[in-house]
Amino acid sequence: MQKIEKMESLREAYGNELAALGEKNRDIVVLDADLSSSTKTGVFGKKFPDRFYNMGISEQSMVSTAAGLSLSGKTVFASTFAVFLSNTYNVIRQSVCYNEAPVNFVVTHSGITVGEDGPTHQILEDVGIMSGLPNMKVIVPVDSVETTSVTDYLSVKKPSPYYVRLTREKFPVLNESNYEFHEGKSVTFRDGSDITIMAYGIMVSFALKAAEILRGKGIDTRVVNMSSIKPLDRTAIVKAARETGKIVTAEEHSIYNGLGSRVAEVTGEEYPVPILRIGMPDIFGKSGKGMELFDYFHIGVNDIVEKTDKFFKRDYI
Known part of the structure; x- marks a missing residue:
C-alpha cells in the first residue's frame, strides 16, 4: 500500500504556536494588517487581545509600530501576506533594518501556491528582496514542524530582524516532532x-x-x-x-x-x-x-x- 503523506498547514502551526508561547512570555506582542484570520495570528488575538494590534490595511504603519515596540523591549511578531509586506520595503529598510530593530516578520500566502489569487498576489521576488537588506535574516520552513520550531526560536528575542516565509497550501510533514531549527544550518x-x-x-x-x-x-x-x-x-x-x-x-x-x-x-x-x-x-x-x-x-x-x-x-x- 502506498504511504499516505501527512499534510499540515504551516500558517496554522504558526498561529497555534504563537498563542501557546503567549502563555509563557508576556513580552510577546503581535501585529497584523487586517488579515489575522488568514495569517492565523487571530488565534493569539483571541487569547491575548491586550497584546494584539490589528493595524488595518496600513502595512507601513504596522512596520513602523512594530519597530518601535521591538526597540522598547517587546518581542514582536508582525504578519500579513508576503506581497503586501514587500510593498513597505523602504519602511522596513529605514525603520527596522537600519535601526537593527528585532522584528519578526512572519508572512503567509507567498509564491505560486497562492493559486487563484493570481499574479498580483503571487510574489516570487521576496526572498531576494529581504535577503538584500542589511541585518535581515531570512527563513523558509519546509513543513509545519519546522514552522513551529522557528516560531519558538524567535520567541526568545534576537538582536536582528527576521523574515519568515509561509504559504497558503498545506505541505507534507517531513520532520520528526522533536526537530529543532538551527539558524544557518541545513x-x-x-x-x-x-x-x-x-x-x-x-x-x-x-x-x-x-x-x-x-x-x-x-x-x-x-x-x-x-x-x-x-x-x-x-x-x-x-x-x-x-x-x-x-x-x-x-x-x-x-x-x-x-x-x-x-x-x-x-x-x-x-x-x-x-x-x-x-x-x-x-x-x-x-x-x-x-x-x-x-x-x-x-x-x-x-x-x-x-x-x-x-x-x-x-x-x-
Missing part, C-alpha cells in the same frame, strides 16, 4: 553521491520524490533542506560541491536573487561546480490551482526529474 534529508538538490519550502518534498525516481535511473541524489537562506550554510554547499560535483537548486521563487543565486555565489567563491537553477524564470505567476501551477510552470516533480537527469548527463569541459 538538513540533509537524503544522502547521495552523484548529484545534490538543494531546496526550501514545498520544493524539498518535490526533490525527495524526484530523488526516488532518479534512483531508478541510476542517479544517487542528495537532497538538502536549505530553510535558512540568510545566514546560509556555506559549509554544506561546499561539501556538496566537493562530494557530488554538480548542484541543482529548486525553489518556489524567481531564479534571480533566490537560493540558486546564493548557492552559485558560494561555489563561485570557494569551489566552482556546474549549477542548475530550477524555479520561476523572469515572469509573473498565473491564476490557477496552487499545486497545479508547478506543472504548468515546469517546476513540478517530473520536471525536476527530467531537468536533473539531463543536467547530470551533460559533459562539461
